[in-house]
């Protein structure tokens with residue numbers, strides 16, 4: 411890739427939302443790099459080692475990043491479901507939520523924000539969830555997922571403050587995609603009418619296109635409403 415070409419990176423391209431963001435960005439003339447456990451079967455793509463080594467490859471190739479999106483997330487698996495009550499709290503499930511929903515974004519910021527374009531607007535976005543809003547929590551439950559997304563939002567906010575000093579053109583946001591019919595949400599949707607992953611991806615990309623530097627550090631939904639932390 412030539413020195414001036416701008417890239418977009420998407421993590422979680424095997425997922426409902428991530429795969430659609432990836433294909434939409436491809437149609438928009440970006441050089442898009444997508445990552446998932448499927449594309450990297452021999453690597454743990456959320457480990458510090460993997461992220462560091464990958465960032466070094468981008469440095470070597472002098473690739474500057476215009477858009478970075480992390481669409482990886484975890485809510486349930488064959489062993490665990492989100493907690494309905496305190497008694498359901500389980501150390502392994504809580505750890506897994508933080509290991510997938512929170513810590514990778516911090517590492518991605520550490521290794522990839524230095525590679526974001528500085529001479530024009532660039533965007534680092536992580537897909538969060540409205541249930542991670544502390545002030546919007548009226549229903550309770552889902553302790554681990556809520557806490558892992560609240561912590562993710564704090565990481566975005568905190569790093570946006572630091573990044574304003576080093577890259578004044580970098581916008582960092584958390585995004586709530588709305589309720590979207592994917593593997594992650596499917597068991598919890600019931601008969602509700604929800605967005606398709608393709609609809610959600612289009613809205614997320616529209617949102618990214620309208621973001622300004624003043625928006626950095628904030629938590630938005632897919633319609634660009636600010637969600638209070």
Ligand SMILES: NC(=O)c1ccc[n+]([C@@H]2O[C@H](COP(=O)([O-])OP(=O)(O)OC[C@H]3O[C@@H](n4cnc5c(N)ncnc54)[C@H](OP(=O)(O)O)[C@@H]3O)[C@@H](O)[C@H]2O)c1
Nearest residue numbers: 422424425426427447482483537539589590592593594595
């Ligand atoms: N769907 C909704 O209604 C909704 C609502 C609010 C927020 N969100 C958020 O939206 C984001 C995208 O989720 P989605 O709805 O598109 O769900 P999804 O289809 O289940 O996609 C989840 C993605 O995360 C990846 N992932 C999970 N665990 C991983 C691990 N240990 N290592 C590497 N990758 C891992 C999956 O990879 P594999 O394919 O390899 O498992 C997949 O690419 C998540 O952050 C989720 O929390 C979704």
